[in-house]
Amino acid sequence: MMHSLPCIILRGGTSRGPFLRLDHLPKDDDGRREVLRKVMGSGHVLQIDGLGGGNSLTSKIALIAPPSHPEADVDYLFAQVDVEGDQVDFSPNCGNMLAAVGPYAIETGMVEAKDQVTHLRIHNLNTRTLIDCQVPTPGGRVAYQGDTQISGVPGAGNAIKLGFLGAVGAKTGKLLPSGQVINVIDGIEVTCLDSATPVILIEAASLGWQGNETPAEMDANLEAMARLEKIRLKAGELMGMGDVRGSVLPKPVILSAPRTDTGTLCTRYFVPHRCHGALAVTGAITLAVATSVPGTLANRIALAAGTITADSLTQHVQLEHPAGFLDVEVEHENTDPMTPSRVSLLRTARKIMSGEVFIDLPDSVVMPPRT
Template sequence: MTTMNSIPCMIMRGGTSRGPFLRMRDLPDSQEEQAEILLNLMGSGHALQIDGIGGGDPLTSKVAIVERSSDLAADVDYLFAQVDVLSRRVDFNPNCGNMLSAVGPYAIETGLVEVQEGTTIVRVRNLNTQRLIECHVPTPGRQVTYEGDTRISGVPGEAAGIQLSFLDIVGTKTGALLPTGQASDTIEGIEVTCLDAATPIIMIDAADLGLSGQESPAELDDHRAMLERLERIRREAGHRMGLGDVSQSVLPKPVLVSAPADDTSTLCTRYFVPHRCHKAIAVTGAIAVATAVSVPGTVANRIAVEAGRLEADGQLPQVKLEHPSGFIDLDVEHRCGNPVDIARVSLIRTARKIMSGTIFYSLPSAPGPDMLTSKAS
């Protein structure tokens, strides 16, 4: 027996992701009940998510839940949910920096934040990581503008640039930049770096898996033996990072790194989510890789040194990463010249409002037992 329900919704593109934006006040308090609503709203359990608004891809099966913040340091709270396409599971554990780029505009559009002339700074507390992000939203004439001349790889056309500044990014899930206590570990005979900055990742030199690092996402997704090995390494890395059994979690995210093909780039990346290769790179994943570049002994640092990309002092305040859809540029600010003490990482994204209205979904009488994989910390 099912019941038809409805909820106010705004669908937005944030960076290279897209999904519904909801108010926390419109959802039940229980995260299990929230998960059931999101699964039915997105149409999960079907490859096309045909009975919902999901796009049949992890990048378009995401949800942002936003509300006024009780934290005096923030304007709004943002809870991210990764909704599985095929399985009836929702992961509230990771953050999504791409969806985050639309949180500022959404907060202004819905009256959660008072708009300012020129630029409105929206201070966002991410509930998944308990970290603060400043979103600089263009608001000429005291209105959110989505039109502009900023291009980001992976998104067609141009739009208004939104600056995101991630504060206090170290140890978001594990409490340490290098959660295993060292910059390099060996798993299954392969050198890996386990690092937690904005999100936990494991970095591997693509060459150590017999790859060039320039493969397309489709080629990597078809490489079953490599994906199986990568998953074994990821699970062992999760244990060593103190994350426990990560078989049902998307964290840590694997990243293959290699020397860049472009002379102006720092590194080439292939980012996994975690069982399919991202068609670009997640914002939080890019922050983690950019942070690692200046940390002595990491896989990223070693490859950047070998490629002659580091400055004389061993630091690189501006990092440009290649990914399958193009490039992403990040500014890394260190405190007192310390490569492992990061003050903030900033980058430019774009967003667009796609629709605003009411969304309908069916809700079974009782939630399923396996729909929630992990709760936000």
């Protein structure tokens, strides 16, 4: 049976996807996943029958709802939709798509726009965390055009500031979920760390990489990629996440010394079976936090490169990635590196289209009535 859903497609940061109302979807997980697969056209390399772009960065969906948290203005549930397969993963958050949540909420009347700047608080349902968001709204309208440039996106846009609050233990509840700063897996030192998202930090040289290879070069190294997945599966167990073969979490991150004068670290982020063309926002936040934690691989590599000092908490971190760099600010309320109070960065967003998306669903999928 053919159904339609109100939809706005927005670019958030370096990602793009449809934004839908959560209450327009089935309440059961199986029905919800079937709808999202149909929306994106998954099961085909080009996602030819849907809105997906044939790439993990353009096969993302943001689901928005009225707030379920007393301190929030809006709820946000992120879905990573497999391009060729049938997986729809609700476990990660996407900080790039998050950049467009505020504009969507204002555009649809869920949040009232203020003059000049609209402040709102977003409750991420994937990680149960709160994010402060500042959206430029001169004259009470979202202003997408501006002069802020971010790596991986052509042109410029208006800066949207995101402040992640209490960014510790998003999925596991612990900053160091294995209980150790360093673990050894398959003969390789790793740091298992969970801030805005759970990651496994690995020094590039330990897998035979320089660390500044292109994503295509890394993907083509089948031996290293197979070993990386073996490490990821074992790390998932050590982090208390169980068997992670069917999940995109935790994410491996390859680290090396920066290649520029201003960089803190050179990074390659995996999603998890392919090297990301840039760097996920949640990954960047976690890496920035990791540089302040003594003994982590991020901290050790940055110290050895002379890009941070041992006698102070890291505040500004510049992370090099294949498309450029990403700047992150880390704040601590006290001198404890294990308890960052806020991690902030700037993103841009753009509204691409607004309308309805049409999907053909089996009768077994029960859609809620629309009011």
